[in-house]
Amino acid sequence: MQRLEARRGVEEQHFLARRARSHSYNPPVDLRLVDYVSSYDPNLMCPICRCPFVDPVVLAECGHCFCRECIRQSWNTQTTTYTPHGPHGDCPSCRTPARLRPRSTTNNILINMTDELIVRCPKSDEGCKAEVKRGEVQDHVNIYCGFTLVECGADHCELPVRRKDVAQGCLHYGVSCLSCRKELDKCNLDCHWRNDCPARQTECAVCKSMVFPRDLAEHSSTACAAISVPCPGAALGCSNRSTGAQARTHADTCMLAKLAPILTTQHERLEEQEAAQKQMSRKLEVLEDGFTTIQSILSPFSSDNMVDKLGTDPAPGPRPTDLPGPYSADFDLDAPASFSAPNTSAGPYASPLHHLLHMHESLRDEISRISSALSELDGRHSMQNLNENLRTREEISYIGAQLGGLQRQVHWLTSAQLHRQQAGRSPTPGSATSAGTAITDATSGAGVEAALGAVNTAATALRGAARMVNVGGREASGMRRGASEEGRTKL
Amino acid sequence: MAAPLPKRIIKETERLQNEPVPGISALPHDDNARYFDVMVEGPGGSCYEGGVFNLELFLPDDYPMTAPKIRFLTRIYHPNIDRLGRICLDVLKNNWSPALQIRTILLSIQALLGAPNPEDPLNEAVAKQWKENQAEAIKTAREWTALYATAKK
Numbered sequence A: 001m002q003r004l005e006a007r008r009g010v011e012e013q014h015f016l017a018r019r020a021r022s023h024s025y026n027p028p029v030d031l032r033l034v035d036y037v038s039s040y041d042p043n044l045m046c047p048i049c050r051c052p053f054v055d056p057v058v059l060a061e062c063g064h065c066f067c068r069e070c071i072r073q074s075w076n077t078q079t080t081t082y083t084p085h086g087p088h089g090d091c092p093s094c095r096t097p098a099r100l101r102p103r104s105t106t107n108n109i110l111i112n113m114t115d116e117l118i119v120r121c122p123k124s125d126e127g128c129k130a131e132v133k134r135g136e137v138q139d140h141v142n143i144y145c146g147f148t149l150v151e152c153g154a155d156h157c158e159l160p161v162r163r164k165d166v167a168q169g170c171l172h173y174g175v176s177c178l179s180c181r182k183e184l185d186k187c188n189l190d191c192h193w194r195n196d197c198p199a200r201q202t203e204c205a206v207c208k209s210m211v212f213p214r215d216l217a218e219h220s221s222t223a224c225a226a227i228s229v230p231c232p233g234a235a236l237g238c239s240n241r242s243t244g245a246q247a248r249t250h251a252d253t254c255m256l257a258k259l260a261p262i263l264t265t266q267h268e269r270l271e272e273q274e275a276a277q278k279q280m281s282r283k284l285e286v287l288e289d290g291f292t293t294i295q296s297i298l299s300p301f302s303s304d305n306m307v308d309k310l311g312t313d314p315a316p317g318p319r320p321t322d323l324p325g326p327y328s329a330d331f332d333l334d335a336p337a338s339f340s341a342p343n344t345s346a347g348p349y350a351s352p353l354h355h356l357l358h359m360h361e362s363l364r365d366e367i368s369r370i371s372s373a374l375s376e377l378d379g380r381h382s383m384q385n386l387n388e389n390l391r392t393r394e395e396i397s398y399i400g401a402q403l404g405g406l407q408r409q410v411h412w413l414t415s416a417q418l419h420r421q422q423a424g425r426s427p428t429p430g431s432a433t434s435a436g437t438a439i440t441d442a443t444s445g446a447g448v449e450a451a452l453g454a455v456n457t458a459a460t461a462l463r464g465a466a467r468m469v470n471v472g473g474r475e476a477s478g479m480r481r482g483a484s485e486e487g488r489t490k491l
Numbered sequence B: 001m002a003a004p005l006p007k008r009i010i011k012e013t014e015r016l017q018n019e020p021v022p023g024i025s026a027l028p029h030d031d032n033a034r035y036f037d038v039m040v041e042g043p044g045g046s047c048y049e050g051g052v053f054n055l056e057l058f059l060p061d062d063y064p065m066t067a068p069k070i071r072f073l074t075r076i077y078h079p080n081i082d083r084l085g086r087i088c089l090d091v092l093k094n095n096w097s098p099a100l101q102i103r104t105i106l107l108s109i110q111a112l113l114g115a116p117n118p119e120d121p122l123n124e125a126v127a128k129q130w131k132e133n134q135a136e137a138i139k140t141a142r143e144w145t146a147l148y149a150t151a152k153k
């Protein structure tokens, strides 16, 4: 009976060890790494891992859906402290505060839809061609897949072997690849032959020549004799398409093919030049901008120029030569003599009236310019004033604070003095020394009191000054504003 | 590398290549699929128009649970970007959400170029200039764009 128990124990251990090994050979399938055969509805995609939902949960607070693991991870990294109610945080999609309940609602339709998606077996790169529903992929790997690693069936061999090879007995003996002479275990030969063997050649599907698998892509794009390639001069209009050797002979004779490389270099150079030109023009723009601003700053000083310009410009008012009969007659009443005046730069005005009108116009312009300059000056001054004021006010408040401190200190000193005086007077009034100190105390007390008074007056004076500064600033700006207003109304 | 590249990064990279966002490109390095060379064009109508800005983007190991690290390599005059190219953008810091993607982040950065926010500055000097004399600041930004962010050949 005891022996039976012991044997069962040993068997159990053996079984558990086997299971642990097979688990380490074949980790559980990560559903986020499998390939999906068909496209799926983007609504089935988790916004965090961008795969179809794995164990989806719906947040009760806002209705957004995530993989359970995704939402838990995203909340773990946020600065959330532990709470007994489970993980919580803001919804990654809408930032609504939400909580993951122990049995958060899961949508059954959603689970069914994601489990129905067809995926490739995770061992597909080892050769398994199975395509199964996602919900069954774990079962496929655990039970059916021929490429899952299981323990070798032979006695005393604990190495892993693919399930499909178990029946062939122990395959853990060394062989060498016939093509590349590489030493490897028999059970890995298949896989090596299919994927890795560097010496194996395959047949090109189009031209039937033998090519190494790793060169196949290059072969079919350039060298393959059966795939026709366009002439290098196709961009220039040669419509010739030929294969392999023919293409080479054509390229030797075709003028356009010879021109093509030259043209492309030309094109590149042209683009380079254009880019450079664009850059230059941008720089020019910047410079021009700067120039115009400088000009606008300088222009108030070159008013002579302005007047000259105004003088040579055609007068804004109507000219007699342009006017129809009745108007010109109306205008020329005062000065009929100047009617015949030639249109020279010295005297373009048909009459004194026009001259006056023109003068008036130019003066008006002048005044508007001056007023704008004035307002600008006003703005600058008020800014300056404000800055100055601010600084002064700050200084004053600083001095005030210092003064307050001083005041407190003086106050403390005087009260201490008074205390000492009273204390000295009451116990030994007759003592000469104490009387002396009392007198000195009294005088010093008086001195301190005087100092206090001085400090107080200084403080009030300062406050007055501050008020003055404030009022002065306001008045000054007000006055200037008034002046500019006046100027404007005069216009 | 211990962990395989998450599917999500592969998918995002593929989508960036196959359906690129206009004015934005992101290419992963051959030797490190988590490191991207990014190019963002200055948005039209902004003072960065015509500029092409280079950035570097790195996806940390716990991406998408944490935000990607991203930095301007091209010099830029902008109140929310400092001298080292670091970017002050809420979605890169506290407001990151794993539901955001590389493309959304790059779009936010392009939007930031179109709408500088001097109220939440990273570069104090630029922000001050921006608040006090916006015209001058925009001019400077234009000049920097022409100087540093224009293709040199």
Ligand SMILES: [Zn+2]
Residues within 6 Å of the ligand: A046, A047, A048, A049, A050, A051, A053, A054, A066, A067, A070
């Ligand atoms: Zn997910």
Ligand SMILES: [Zn+2]
Residues within 6 Å of the ligand: A059, A062, A063, A064, A091, A092, A093, A094, A095, A096
């Ligand atoms: Zn939500």
Ligand SMILES: [Zn+2]
Residues within 6 Å of the ligand: A121, A122, A123, A124, A128, A129, A130, A140, A141, A145, A146, A147
């Ligand atoms: Zn399989």
Ligand SMILES: [Zn+2]
Residues within 6 Å of the ligand: A152, A153, A154, A157, A158, A159, A169, A170, A171, A172
């Ligand atoms: Zn064996």
Ligand SMILES: [Zn+2]
Residues within 6 Å of the ligand: A177, A178, A179, A180, A181, A182, A192, A193, A196, A197, A198, A199
């Ligand atoms: Zn071989």
Ligand SMILES: [Zn+2]
Residues within 6 Å of the ligand: A204, A205, A206, A207, A208, A209, A219, A220, A223, A224, A225, A226
């Ligand atoms: Zn071929």
Ligand SMILES: [Zn+2]
Residues within 6 Å of the ligand: A231, A232, A233, A238, A239, A240, A250, A251, A254, A255, A256, A257
């Ligand atoms: Zn040709």
